[in-house]
Amino acid sequence: MLCGGLSSGWPDDPFLCLQYSRLPRTGTGTAARPDRGGPVNQQDQSHIKACCADLYARPAVSWLLGDSLHPGGLRLTERLGRMLELTPSHRALDIACGSGTSAILLARQFGCAVVGVDLAPLLISRARSAASRERIERVLSFALGDGEALPFSAGSFDVVFSECAISTFPDKIASVREMARVLKRGGRLGFTDIVLTHGEIPEELQGWFSHVACIAGACSVEQYQEIFATAGFSGWREEAHPKGLLQMLRQVRLRLLALEVAGGLQKVDLSGLDLTAAKRVLDQANDWVQSGAVNYFAFSAVKEA
Ligand SMILES: C[S@@+](CC[C@H](N)C(=O)[O-])C[C@H]1O[C@@H](n2cnc3c(N)ncnc32)[C@H](O)[C@@H]1O
Known part of the structure:
Protein backbone atom coordinates (compact mmCIF):
# COMPACT_ATOMS: atom_id res chain seq x y z
CA MET A 1 0.00 0.00 0.00
CA LEU A 2 1.40 3.37 -1.00
CA CYS A 3 -0.40 5.57 1.50
CA GLY A 4 1.36 6.32 4.71
CA GLY A 5 -1.00 4.73 7.24
CA LEU A 6 -2.60 6.15 10.33
CA SER A 7 0.70 6.79 12.08
CA SER A 8 1.26 9.70 9.68
CA GLY A 9 -2.33 10.87 10.14
CA TRP A 10 -3.44 9.57 6.73
CA PRO A 11 -5.82 6.64 6.21
CA ASP A 12 -4.41 3.61 4.35
CA ASP A 13 -7.30 3.24 1.94
CA PRO A 14 -6.71 5.48 -1.12
CA PHE A 15 -10.41 6.40 -1.35
CA LEU A 16 -10.42 7.58 2.26
CA CYS A 17 -7.03 9.20 1.84
CA LEU A 18 -8.25 11.37 -1.04
CA GLN A 19 -11.52 12.13 0.75
CA TYR A 20 -9.53 13.15 3.80
CA SER A 21 -7.25 15.39 1.74
CA ARG A 22 -10.24 17.69 1.26
CA LEU A 23 -11.30 17.93 4.89
CA PRO A 24 -10.51 20.95 7.06
CA ARG A 25 -7.58 20.15 9.42
CA THR A 26 -7.05 21.24 12.98
CA GLY A 27 -4.85 24.28 13.10
CA THR A 28 -5.18 25.22 9.44
CA GLY A 29 -8.54 26.91 9.86
CA THR A 30 -9.29 26.26 6.21
CA ALA A 31 -10.11 23.32 4.03
CA ALA A 32 -7.05 21.50 2.74
CA ARG A 33 -7.17 22.08 -0.99
CA PRO A 34 -3.80 20.81 -2.22
CA ASP A 35 -4.73 21.15 -5.85
CA ARG A 36 -5.64 24.82 -5.40
CA GLY A 37 -2.56 25.71 -3.43
CA GLY A 38 -4.24 25.09 -0.01
CA PRO A 39 -2.28 24.74 3.22
CA VAL A 40 -0.71 21.34 2.57
CA ASN A 41 2.93 20.62 3.29
CA GLN A 42 5.40 18.59 1.21
CA GLN A 43 4.82 15.35 3.14
CA ASP A 44 1.05 15.71 2.72
CA GLN A 45 1.48 16.33 -1.00
CA SER A 46 3.49 13.12 -1.34
CA HIS A 47 0.72 11.20 0.40
CA ILE A 48 -1.95 12.67 -1.84
CA LYS A 49 0.05 11.85 -5.00
CA ALA A 50 0.71 8.30 -3.77
CA CYS A 51 -2.97 7.79 -2.92
CA CYS A 52 -4.02 9.11 -6.31
CA ALA A 53 -1.63 6.72 -8.10
CA ASP A 54 -2.72 3.87 -5.83
CA LEU A 55 -6.33 4.56 -6.72
CA TYR A 56 -5.73 4.23 -10.47
CA ALA A 57 -3.99 0.90 -9.90
CA ARG A 58 -7.14 -0.49 -8.23
CA PRO A 59 -8.80 -3.27 -10.27
CA ALA A 60 -12.23 -1.62 -9.72
CA VAL A 61 -11.04 1.64 -11.33
CA SER A 62 -9.48 -0.16 -14.33
CA TRP A 63 -12.65 -2.18 -14.70
CA LEU A 64 -14.88 0.89 -14.62
CA LEU A 65 -12.71 3.07 -16.88
CA GLY A 66 -10.99 0.49 -19.09
CA ASP A 67 -7.26 0.48 -19.97
CA GLY A 244 -15.34 12.10 -24.53
CA LEU A 245 -16.44 13.15 -21.06
CA LEU A 246 -20.07 12.18 -21.59
CA GLN A 247 -19.03 8.92 -23.28
CA MET A 248 -16.82 8.05 -20.33
CA LEU A 249 -19.63 8.73 -17.85
CA ARG A 250 -21.97 6.56 -19.95
CA GLN A 251 -19.41 3.74 -20.01
CA VAL A 252 -18.96 3.87 -16.22
CA ARG A 253 -22.76 3.85 -15.74
CA LEU A 254 -23.16 0.79 -18.00
CA ARG A 255 -20.42 -1.04 -16.14
CA LEU A 256 -21.99 -0.16 -12.79
CA LEU A 257 -25.27 -1.61 -14.07
CA ALA A 258 -23.46 -4.77 -15.15
CA LEU A 259 -21.90 -4.95 -11.68
CA GLU A 260 -25.33 -4.56 -10.09
CA VAL A 261 -26.76 -7.39 -12.21
CA ALA A 262 -23.77 -9.63 -11.44
CA GLY A 263 -24.22 -8.82 -7.73
CA GLY A 264 -27.94 -9.64 -7.92
CA LEU A 265 -27.06 -13.03 -9.45
CA GLN A 266 -24.47 -13.45 -6.66
CA LYS A 267 -21.66 -13.74 -9.22
CA VAL A 268 -19.66 -10.98 -7.47
CA ASP A 269 -19.44 -9.83 -3.90
CA LEU A 270 -20.70 -6.23 -3.67
CA SER A 271 -20.31 -5.88 0.08
CA GLY A 272 -18.87 -2.52 1.02
CA LEU A 273 -19.85 -0.97 -2.32
CA ASP A 274 -22.62 1.63 -2.32
CA LEU A 275 -23.83 1.40 -5.91
CA THR A 276 -26.79 3.70 -5.28
CA ALA A 277 -24.47 6.47 -4.09
CA ALA A 278 -22.13 5.82 -7.05
CA LYS A 279 -25.00 6.16 -9.52
CA ARG A 280 -26.18 9.36 -7.82
CA VAL A 281 -22.69 10.89 -8.15
CA LEU A 282 -22.57 9.84 -11.81
CA ASP A 283 -25.92 11.53 -12.48
CA GLN A 284 -24.68 14.70 -10.78
CA ALA A 285 -21.47 14.56 -12.83
CA ASN A 286 -23.49 14.06 -16.00
CA ASP A 287 -25.66 17.15 -15.24
CA TRP A 288 -22.54 19.17 -14.51
CA VAL A 289 -20.86 18.19 -17.78
CA GLN A 290 -24.10 18.84 -19.71
CA SER A 291 -24.28 22.34 -18.15
C1 LIG B 1 -6.35 9.40 -15.18
S1 LIG B 1 -4.96 8.39 -15.10
C2 LIG B 1 -4.33 8.61 -16.75
C3 LIG B 1 -3.42 7.49 -17.18
C4 LIG B 1 -2.96 7.55 -18.63
N1 LIG B 1 -2.33 8.81 -18.93
C5 LIG B 1 -4.12 7.30 -19.56
O1 LIG B 1 -4.64 8.27 -20.10
O2 LIG B 1 -4.52 6.14 -19.73
C6 LIG B 1 -3.83 9.35 -14.14
C7 LIG B 1 -2.46 8.68 -13.97
O3 LIG B 1 -1.61 9.58 -13.28
C8 LIG B 1 -0.73 8.82 -12.48
N2 LIG B 1 -0.16 9.76 -11.52
C9 LIG B 1 -0.81 10.45 -10.55
N3 LIG B 1 0.05 11.26 -9.94
C10 LIG B 1 1.26 11.09 -10.53
C11 LIG B 1 2.54 11.69 -10.35
N4 LIG B 1 2.75 12.62 -9.42
N5 LIG B 1 3.55 11.30 -11.17
C12 LIG B 1 3.36 10.35 -12.12
N6 LIG B 1 2.17 9.76 -12.33
C13 LIG B 1 1.14 10.13 -11.56
C14 LIG B 1 -1.64 7.74 -11.91
O4 LIG B 1 -0.92 6.65 -11.39
C15 LIG B 1 -2.47 7.40 -13.15
O5 LIG B 1 -1.85 6.39 -13.90
Missing part, protein backbone atom coordinates in the same frame (compact mmCIF):
# COMPACT_ATOMS: atom_id res chain seq x y z
CA SER A 68 -7.27 3.93 -21.50
CA LEU A 69 -7.83 6.04 -18.41
CA HIS A 70 -8.91 9.26 -20.08
CA PRO A 71 -11.94 10.74 -21.88
CA GLY A 72 -11.80 10.38 -25.64
CA GLY A 73 -9.88 7.09 -25.41
CA LEU A 74 -7.28 6.09 -27.98
CA ARG A 75 -8.93 8.11 -30.72
CA LEU A 76 -8.03 11.29 -28.87
CA THR A 77 -4.54 9.91 -28.14
CA GLU A 78 -4.02 9.50 -31.87
CA ARG A 79 -5.28 13.04 -32.48
CA LEU A 80 -2.74 14.29 -29.90
CA GLY A 81 -0.02 12.36 -31.75
CA ARG A 82 -0.98 14.24 -34.92
CA MET A 83 -1.03 17.60 -33.16
CA LEU A 84 2.52 16.80 -31.98
CA GLU A 85 3.57 15.79 -35.52
CA LEU A 86 5.24 12.63 -34.18
CA THR A 87 7.69 10.91 -36.52
CA PRO A 88 9.90 7.78 -36.27
CA SER A 89 12.90 9.99 -35.42
CA HIS A 90 11.28 11.27 -32.22
CA ARG A 91 11.91 10.11 -28.68
CA ALA A 92 8.75 10.90 -26.70
CA LEU A 93 7.92 10.84 -22.99
CA ASP A 94 4.43 9.94 -21.71
CA ILE A 95 4.08 11.44 -18.22
CA ALA A 96 1.63 9.51 -15.97
CA CYS A 97 1.39 6.78 -18.61
CA GLY A 98 -0.90 4.48 -16.59
CA SER A 99 -0.77 0.96 -17.99
CA GLY A 100 1.03 2.10 -21.15
CA THR A 101 -1.90 1.87 -23.58
CA SER A 102 -1.29 5.30 -25.15
CA ALA A 103 2.50 4.89 -25.31
CA ILE A 104 2.06 1.59 -27.16
CA LEU A 105 -0.51 3.04 -29.57
CA LEU A 106 1.66 6.06 -30.45
CA ALA A 107 4.80 3.95 -30.94
CA ARG A 108 2.83 1.59 -33.18
CA GLN A 109 1.05 4.33 -35.13
CA PHE A 110 3.86 6.88 -35.58
CA GLY A 111 6.97 4.71 -35.29
CA CYS A 112 8.49 6.89 -32.55
CA ALA A 113 10.27 5.63 -29.43
CA VAL A 114 8.20 6.19 -26.27
CA VAL A 115 9.24 6.17 -22.64
CA GLY A 116 6.38 6.05 -20.13
CA VAL A 117 6.64 7.18 -16.51
CA ASP A 118 4.09 6.74 -13.73
CA LEU A 119 3.98 6.87 -9.94
CA ALA A 120 2.06 3.58 -9.57
CA PRO A 121 4.38 0.51 -9.53
CA LEU A 122 1.53 -1.82 -10.47
CA LEU A 123 0.66 0.23 -13.56
CA ILE A 124 4.32 0.33 -14.63
CA SER A 125 4.56 -3.43 -14.32
CA ARG A 126 1.33 -3.81 -16.35
CA ALA A 127 2.77 -1.45 -18.99
CA ARG A 128 5.98 -3.50 -19.19
CA SER A 129 4.07 -6.76 -19.67
CA ALA A 130 1.83 -5.16 -22.31
CA ALA A 131 4.93 -3.86 -24.14
CA SER A 132 6.60 -7.28 -24.00
CA ARG A 133 3.70 -8.66 -26.07
CA GLU A 134 4.32 -6.06 -28.83
CA ARG A 135 6.57 -6.49 -31.84
CA ILE A 136 7.76 -2.91 -31.30
CA GLU A 137 8.93 -3.70 -27.77
CA ARG A 138 12.45 -2.35 -28.41
CA VAL A 139 11.15 1.25 -28.84
CA LEU A 140 9.11 1.15 -25.61
CA SER A 141 10.28 1.49 -22.04
CA PHE A 142 8.61 2.29 -18.75
CA ALA A 143 9.96 3.81 -15.56
CA LEU A 144 8.63 4.46 -12.11
CA GLY A 145 8.71 8.16 -11.28
CA ASP A 146 6.99 11.34 -10.19
CA GLY A 147 5.76 13.84 -12.79
CA GLU A 148 6.87 16.62 -10.46
CA ALA A 149 10.49 15.33 -10.27
CA LEU A 150 11.18 13.36 -13.45
CA PRO A 151 13.97 10.73 -13.37
CA PHE A 152 15.46 11.88 -16.73
CA SER A 153 18.27 14.21 -17.70
CA ALA A 154 17.75 17.66 -19.19
CA GLY A 155 16.97 17.88 -22.91
CA SER A 156 16.53 14.12 -23.35
CA PHE A 157 13.21 14.14 -25.27
CA ASP A 158 11.93 15.62 -28.55
CA VAL A 159 8.32 15.39 -27.40
CA VAL A 160 6.63 15.24 -24.01
CA PHE A 161 2.96 14.45 -23.55
CA SER A 162 0.53 13.67 -20.77
CA GLU A 163 -3.12 12.65 -20.75
CA CYS A 164 -5.61 13.37 -17.99
CA ALA A 165 -2.93 13.72 -15.35
CA ILE A 166 -1.73 17.30 -14.94
CA SER A 167 -5.06 18.11 -13.29
CA THR A 168 -4.23 15.53 -10.59
CA PHE A 169 -0.75 16.95 -9.79
CA PRO A 170 -0.74 18.99 -6.56
CA ASP A 171 2.17 21.15 -7.80
CA LYS A 172 1.42 21.94 -11.43
CA ILE A 173 4.13 24.57 -11.70
CA ALA A 174 6.79 22.00 -10.67
CA SER A 175 5.44 19.44 -13.15
CA VAL A 176 5.41 21.92 -16.05
CA ARG A 177 8.96 23.06 -15.18
CA GLU A 178 10.00 19.41 -15.30
CA MET A 179 8.42 19.00 -18.74
CA ALA A 180 10.39 22.02 -19.95
CA ARG A 181 13.61 20.69 -18.40
CA VAL A 182 13.51 17.24 -20.04
CA LEU A 183 12.50 18.63 -23.47
CA LYS A 184 15.06 19.67 -26.08
CA ARG A 185 14.90 23.30 -27.26
CA GLY A 186 12.18 23.57 -29.88
CA GLY A 187 10.67 20.30 -28.59
CA ARG A 188 6.91 19.84 -28.51
CA LEU A 189 4.62 19.41 -25.58
CA GLY A 190 1.06 18.04 -25.73
CA PHE A 191 -1.53 17.24 -23.13
CA THR A 192 -5.20 16.50 -22.80
CA ASP A 193 -7.10 17.31 -19.64
CA ILE A 194 -10.28 18.39 -17.96
CA VAL A 195 -10.80 22.15 -18.08
CA LEU A 196 -13.13 24.23 -15.92
CA THR A 197 -14.97 26.67 -18.16
CA HIS A 198 -16.90 28.44 -15.40
CA GLY A 199 -17.72 28.13 -11.72
CA GLU A 200 -16.34 25.75 -9.11
CA ILE A 201 -16.49 21.97 -8.73
CA PRO A 202 -19.88 21.23 -7.10
CA GLU A 203 -19.58 20.16 -3.46
CA GLU A 204 -21.14 16.73 -4.10
CA LEU A 205 -18.48 15.93 -6.74
CA GLN A 206 -15.53 16.65 -4.48
CA GLY A 207 -13.55 13.98 -2.59
CA TRP A 208 -12.14 10.78 -4.11
CA PHE A 209 -14.53 10.89 -7.06
CA SER A 210 -13.00 14.15 -8.25
CA HIS A 211 -9.56 12.49 -8.29
CA VAL A 212 -10.79 9.44 -10.24
CA ALA A 213 -12.50 11.75 -12.70
CA CYS A 214 -9.46 14.10 -12.93
CA ILE A 215 -11.49 17.13 -11.90
CA ALA A 216 -9.92 17.64 -8.48
CA GLY A 217 -7.31 20.13 -9.64
CA ALA A 218 -8.69 21.13 -13.03
CA CYS A 219 -7.74 24.62 -14.22
CA SER A 220 -9.20 26.99 -16.79
CA VAL A 221 -7.62 27.30 -20.27
CA GLU A 222 -6.21 30.70 -19.25
CA GLN A 223 -4.61 29.26 -16.10
CA TYR A 224 -2.94 26.47 -18.09
CA GLN A 225 -1.75 28.97 -20.69
CA GLU A 226 -0.18 31.14 -17.99
CA ILE A 227 1.58 28.20 -16.26
CA PHE A 228 3.05 26.97 -19.58
CA ALA A 229 4.04 30.44 -20.80
CA THR A 230 5.89 31.08 -17.52
CA ALA A 231 7.83 27.82 -18.02
CA GLY A 232 8.97 29.00 -21.49
CA PHE A 233 6.39 27.48 -23.86
CA SER A 234 4.88 29.32 -26.83
CA GLY A 235 2.92 28.46 -30.00
CA TRP A 236 -0.08 27.43 -27.87
CA ARG A 237 -2.82 25.43 -29.66
CA GLU A 238 -6.02 24.14 -28.14
CA GLU A 239 -8.94 21.97 -29.23
CA ALA A 240 -12.13 21.20 -27.29
CA HIS A 241 -13.25 17.54 -27.25
CA PRO A 242 -16.49 17.61 -25.22
CA LYS A 243 -17.94 14.25 -26.29
CA GLY A 292 -21.05 23.18 -20.01
CA ALA A 293 -19.17 24.17 -16.82
CA VAL A 294 -16.45 21.64 -17.63
CA ASN A 295 -14.90 20.40 -20.86
CA TYR A 296 -12.07 18.17 -22.14
CA PHE A 297 -9.27 19.80 -24.15
CA ALA A 298 -6.19 18.81 -26.13
CA PHE A 299 -3.33 21.35 -25.99
CA SER A 300 0.04 21.64 -27.67
CA ALA A 301 2.92 24.09 -27.32
CA VAL A 302 6.59 24.40 -28.24
CA LYS A 303 9.55 24.88 -25.90
CA GLU A 304 11.16 28.14 -26.92
CA ALA A 305 14.51 27.69 -28.64
